[in-house]
Amino acid sequence: MDGFTDRLQQLESDIIRDFDYLNYPAENWVKAAKGPTGEPVLDVAIIGGGMCGMAAAVGLRREGVLNFRIFERQDKGFEGPWVTTARMETLRSPKHLTGPHMGLPNLTFQAWYQAKWGWESWQALGNIPREMWMEYLRWYRKILDIPTENNVELLGIEPAGDLLKLYFRQGNTEFQQLTRRIVLATGRAAFGGTRLPAAFAGLPKSVRAHTEDDIDFTALKGKKVIVIGGAASAVDSAATALEAGADEVNLLLRAAEMPRLNKFKSTVYSGFLQGFFSADDETRWRFLQHGFGCKVAAPRGSMLRLKALKKAHIHFGSPAQEATVQDNKVVVTTPKGSLSADFLILGTGYAINIGDQPEFSSFADKVKLWQDQYSPPEEIADPELGRFPYLGGNFELLEKKPGEAPYLSRIHLFNAATTMSHAALSSDIPGVNVGANRLTAALVRSFFVEDSQKHLEDFYAYNDPELLGDEWTNED
Numbered sequence: 001m002d003g004f005t006d007r008l009q010q011l012e013s014d015i016i017r018d019f020d021y022l023n024y025p026a027e028n029w030v031k032a033a034k035g036p037t038g039e040p041v042l043d044v045a046i047i048g049g050g051m052c053g054m055a056a057a058v059g060l061r062r063e064g065v066l067n068f069r070i071f072e073r074q075d076k077g078f079e080g081p082w083v084t085t086a087r088m089e090t091l092r093s094p095k096h097l098t099g100p101h102m103g104l105p106n107l108t109f110q111a112w113y114q115a116k117w118g119w120e121s122w123q124a125l126g127n128i129p130r131e132m133w134m135e136y137l138r139w140y141r142k143i144l145d146i147p148t149e150n151n152v153e154l155l156g157i158e159p160a161g162d163l164l165k166l167y168f169r170q171g172n173t174e175f176q177q178l179t180r181r182i183v184l185a186t187g188r189a190a191f192g193g194t195r196l197p198a199a200f201a202g203l204p205k206s207v208r209a210h211t212e213d214d215i216d217f218t219a220l221k222g223k224k225v226i227v228i229g230g231a232a233s234a235v236d237s238a239a240t241a242l243e244a245g246a247d248e249v250n251l252l253l254r255a256a257e258m259p260r261l262n263k264f265k266s267t268v269y270s271g272f273l274q275g276f277f278s279a280d281d282e283t284r285w286r287f288l289q290h291g292f293g294c295k296v297a298a299p300r301g302s303m304l305r306l307k308a309l310k311k312a313h314i315h316f317g318s319p320a321q322e323a324t325v326q327d328n329k330v331v332v333t334t335p336k337g338s339l340s341a342d343f344l345i346l347g348t349g350y351a352i353n354i355g356d357q358p359e360f361s362s363f364a365d366k367v368k369l370w371q372d373q374y375s376p377p378e379e380i381a382d383p384e385l386g387r388f389p390y391l392g393g394n395f396e397l398l399e400k401k402p403g404e405a406p407y408l409s410r411i412h413l414f415n416a417a418t419t420m421s422h423a424a425l426s427s428d429i430p431g432v433n434v435g436a437n438r439l440t441a442a443l444v445r446s447f448f449v450e451d452s453q454k455h456l457e458d459f460y461a462y463n464d465p466e467l468l469g470d471e472w473t474n475e476d
Ligand SMILES: Cc1cc2nc3c(=O)[nH]c(=O)nc-3n(C[C@H](O)[C@H](O)[C@H](O)COP(=O)(O)OP(=O)(O)OC[C@H]3O[C@@H](n4cnc5c(N)ncnc54)[C@H](O)[C@@H]3O)c2cc1C
Pocket: 047, 048, 049, 050, 051, 052, 053, 071, 072, 073, 074, 078, 079, 080, 081, 085, 086, 087, 090, 091, 092, 093, 152, 153, 154, 155, 185, 186, 187, 188, 233, 414, 415, 416, 426, 427, 428, 429, 430
């Protein structure tokens, strides 16, 4: 065994010792619930076994909420975007950001990295290679023994009295599960899928893909490619296409020049992460409207990677007006003229549209959105921001009309759609710890309040004497 293996084993036994000191997992205290015909009921169903779903699970265990299951549609070890649809070489986040540590220094990326490769290597490390981040998440899942059930997809959610009925698919079979609450830790495309601008809607799928799709880049060898957009995923997809042997890539951007800032980088401080939810609606709206409005620059490393490949051409001020297929080529028309290619990749980001998210179909019209709550002054109007869910402090969906759909309070979003209400507490690495703590505290409170009469009865009935009666002598 080499020194590094010893160190990793030492770290793992330190973590187990830390858990022991913290009595982790705490004993379950939540009252067991049963379905109408006695069927088992979960306290929490977590959907998504990525970073956010795992952090939520750790928080629940720490607080003694043990009757939960995690359902994940991807294969084991392939949760989240990192080794599937992500195409950057390294993460954008600085390496020292702490991520889902849940209060334990030994669970940080830094602790894991240094155990595996040592302090000097840590000093020399630039940004975190994305495959390495996935390896860290796999280790996190293993050392925390997070019971993820892979290859299970949530299809739908329906109210069932005081419970929710969830519909799942696993391979060729479908099954249902009752739960008291659901946590949707479902990632970025979780509130309406990907954004497909109207100009491209008529293109057959054989000639177009979204960066969120599984793209066969080897098939682009020797081909011309058009990439729409200039954000990180567009730039990294362009670079991946050229590295796979594409002949030429043209990037079409609406913007007149390359966005150079990532405004949200300046929001990684405790006040913002902890306090954003409590700010008034207009302030929250202004932060997000300004941040999204400035666009988020692609990382410098991604741009340099693309530049080095030499065969990429960036066209500014070139919004696509029309896209058609002519003689097996995709032809995109912009105000500056037309360009043709063999294949088109949309780096157009994610949609926000509850009507397009299948699991919400039975109640989408009852969910309160920002547009139902707040009307911005004209100079900061933005219909897309208005379509974000207007969430409560527990990350729960709220009713558009009070009393119409009380079951919505049992549905907790812990994905990117929470950003307008809570900031990036369930969508980026720096906020996940604050988010998971807030979410689990909320769930714990809800379970206690909901069952408080039963807990009171237990309290009245409690009869476990501290003293046995033989500790003193009666003088009379
Ligand atoms: C390309 C890319 C690069 C990024 N780089 C950075 C970065 O450098 N720094 C940073 O801070 N953040 C970054 N992010 C943002 C963020 O950290 C990631 O999106 C991260 O994966 C978020 O974790 P998550 O658990 O919320 O979502 P995910 O990791 O996406 O996990 C969600 C999981 O839910 C599962 N799921 C979804 N729907 C269902 C369903 N119906 N049934 C069952 N399972 C379902 C998915 O399969 C997925 O595994 C990046 C995001 C992307 C897309």
